[in-house]
Amino acid sequence: MxxxxxxxxxxxxxxxxxxxxxxxxxxxxxxxxxxxxxxxxxxxxxxxxxxxxxxxxxxxxxxxxxxxxxxxxxxxxxxxxxxxxxxxxxxxxxxxxxxxxxxxxxxxxxxxxxxxxxxxxxxxxxxxxxxxxxxxxxxxxxxxxxxxxxxxxxxxxxxxxxxxDADAHDRAVALVSHTPQLVSSLVAARLKDADETAVRLCGQGIRDVTRIAASDPAMWLDILSANPGPVADILAEVAADLDGTVRALRGLESADAQKRTGGTEGIEDVLRRGNAGRERVPGKHGAAPAAYEVLAVHIGDQPGELARIFADAGRAGVNIEDVRIEHATGQQAGFIQLTVEPGAVAQLTAELRERGWSIRR
Structure with missing residues (x-):
């Protein structure tokens, strides 16, 4: 070419x-x-x-x-x-x-x-x-x-x-791309009129779920208009799960012991199915997800801190498999979460503590 x-x-x-x-x-x-x-x-x-x-x-x-x-x-x-x-x-x-x-x-x-x-x-x-x-x-x-x-x-x-196949592709992206965009937007929409006190409590979980809700609405309207059927089919299944989850939660607040038991089973079912689905998401380099350990290290919001912690991990001979930062609301600090092989945890922990880092497992 x-x-x-x-x-x-x-x-x-x-x-x-x-x-x-x-x-x-x-x-x-x-x-x-x-x-x-x-x-x-x-x-x-x-x-x-x-x-x-x-x-x-x-x-x-x-x-x-x-x-x-x-x-x-x-x-x-x-x-x-x-x-x-x-x-x-x-x-x-x-x-x-x-x-x-x-x-x-x-x-x-x-x-x-x-x-x-x-x-x-x-x-x-x-x-x-x-x-x-x-x-x-x-x-x-x-x-x-x-x-x-x-x-x-x-x-x-x-x-x-x-x-x-083209149609198989459209069904696949409805599941792994188009529906997640709508679900993220639906969750983020709950924040629009939420009390300011509640919004101030936002942590990493809500940031993860709503990250893609920041996407351009005009662009997504074009995309969803071109693939409405498969997306609607999957959302209908999500809606059925939501209905079941709502009933289970209502059961948990019931005075009836049998309804509470049914509620517990319903919530556990959806959480375990979520675990099983998440385990199928490809991990590093597209391979099956590996069992990693996560070290959370307290880190200040100053220039050079990220470079310093990566350099210290390198001195320990430990490869960082993944990384994310959890920001502390209203503070000039947070936690950097370092994902590593289980066998490297002790070595990395010792090296970082020796160099003055505060670690949370």
């Missing part, structure tokens, strides 16, 4: 362009808002000038509602040897292209499973896709060259290719 045309210079499109430019591909940028394309170009994502002729690969990175029409235009004008889109829904655009009478031999639907709460070219990074799954949805009759160019793009972005 020597040249590419990226249509749509938001977070995903600009990140693709930055990754390709960094690896020697000449990228041309196009957007319905020329200012946004020029912004992406100023960031080093390519040029906002039109390509002099057909490019090797066109990447359509526009909102789902506009994917089919944009793809049809690219295919009809022969703008590229191959054309892909990166929309979060795959079945609908392909069916729409078929209805428009387009020759789909040069097209392949794809979806990089990466993103951020922020949108637009200024949020883009060349490493956004590194180590992330990138779904490819080939169909019988697709040109092998198109698949090869798509795989080359995934490799240049340092992502991990995953081949799926």
């Amino acid at each position: 020597r040249s590419a045309l990226v249509i749509g210079t938001g977070l995903i499109g600009t990140s693709v362009a930055l990754a390709l430019q960094a690896r020697g591909v000449q990228v041309y940028l196009e957007d319905h808002d020329p200012t946004q394309a020029r912004t992406a170009a100023a960031l080093g994502a390519g040029t906002a000038e039109p390509p002099p002729g057909p490019v090797d690969l066109a990447v359509v990175a526009v909102p789902p509602a506009h994917v089919a029409d944009t793809l049809a235009g690219v295919l009809r004008r022969g703008a590229a040897r191959a054309c892909i889109d990166v929309a979060s829904v795959k079945g609908g655009p392909r069916r729409q292209l078929q209805e428009l009478g387009c020759d789909l031999s040069a097209y392949l639907g794809t979806h990089p499973m990466a993103g951020r709460e922020r949108s637009g070219p200024l949020a883009a990074t060349a490493d956004l896709f590194e180590g992330r799954p990138w779904v490819l949805t080939p169909s019988p009759g697709d040109d092998t060259e198109v698949l090869n160019l798509a795989l080359e793009l995934v490799a240049l972005c340092r992502a991990v290719p995953v081949v799926m």
Whole structure:
């Protein structure tokens, strides 16, 4: 691949362009808002000038509602040897292209499973896709060259290719991406009119649950409008669980011993099913979750503290598997949670305490 045309210079499109430019591909940028394309170009994502002729690969990175029409235009004008889109829904655009009478031999639907709460070219990074799954949805009759160019793009972005059926993909992202967004927003919405005293008690748990609720509503309306059926199906199942949980909680506050017992069993059931589901979420490098230990270390909010604790862990010869920071409300301090192999706990604890760190297991 020597040249590419990226249509749509938001977070995903600009990140693709930055990754390709960094690896020697000449990228041309196009957007319905020329200012946004020029912004992406100023960031080093390519040029906002039109390509002099057909490019090797066109990447359509526009909102789902506009994917089919944009793809049809690219295919009809022969703008590229191959054309892909990166929309979060795959079945609908392909069916729409078929209805428009387009020759789909040069097209392949794809979806990089990466993103951020922020949108637009200024949020883009060349490493956004590194180590992330990138779904490819080939169909019988697709040109092998198109698949090869798509795989080359995934490799240049340092992502991990995953081949799926288009409709199976849409059901999968409804479960692991679209429904969590709505559930996060529903929980965060409870905070909108909550008493200030309650909000001041927010800890890491509520921050974790509501993190993605900060996402752009307009972007998510586009995504959910393109995949409403599968999302509604899963939310209906969640609603049934919620109804059962509400009944169980009402049972716990009942004076009837039998109802309290039923309530206890109901709550335990949903919590244990949650445990079992969480254990299936892939861990580090996509492998099965490993059994790690967590050390919580008190850390001040001063420059250099994070660098110091990582350096001290390095001196102990301990690899940090994961890290998160729990901020203390109203204080210039918090806890950094270091996830390590169980066998490294004693060594790391001793090293950090020797260097003056306060540790909570």
